[in-house]
Amino acid sequence: SQTIHQWPATLVQPVGSPLSLECTVEGTSNPNLYWYRQAAGRGLQLLFYSVGIGQISSEVPQNLSASRPQDRQFILSSKKLLLSDSGFYLCAWSSRGGYEQYFGPGTRLTVT
Amino acid sequence: DQQVKQNSPSLSVQEGRISILNCDYTNSMFDYFLWYKKYxxxxxxxxxxxxxxxxxxxxxxxxxxxxxxxxxxSLHIVPSQPGDSAVYFCAATSWGYKLSFGAGTTVTVRA
Incomplete structure (x- = not known):
């Protein structure tokens, strides 16, 4: 069966510090991968998606970037965090041609 | 722009009764719709x-x-159980990559 991992589970970072969140998927090959953010009391906002290694599409201009160095690894990064980057970050995967997306446990990021 | 709307932020229902969650969308190109549950x-x-x-x-x-x-x-849950207490998100897509989510409805099932 497929499993998706995210770490860390929680993170507190000062403004201006770098960020690296990692997501890995097991039990599937060539998945589509996604990064979402959920702000407090809001829905899920798609930040990035990837259909293959090195292929990243950005949905919203922002202080964040994403990379996919391996087929089942997706990384969310920032060089300098802003207060507005605080939120709950979720990684998800879907199969090629599949509509359903399956989410990881999420990372709670607090920028202070 | 919010293409998927869940206009009820919360819903309280008695255990054993029906929960009905609603979702509206504006994009006529959406061809697949999903519901997610979140604790x-x-x-x-x-x-x-x-x-x-x-x-x-x-x-x-x-x-x-x-x-x-x-x-x-709409999503109907019958009968509602205490474990159904969660936030429910409606989502829609027109070509599989991008899901547009609603803001969510918090369901509370009362004993």
């Missing part, structure tokens, strides 16, 4: 979905209804 501090869990070629899909206690002409879908 606090966890990722959303896929619950049930429906294609635009159908008007109903049922899975156990969960049934999703789609009214394309009204651009409206």
């Amino acid at each position: 606090p501090a966890e990722g959303p869990t896929f619950l049930i979905s429906i294609s635009s070629i159908k008007d109903k899909n049922e899975d156990g206690r969960f049934t999703v209804f789609l009214n394309k002409s009204a651009k409206h879908l």
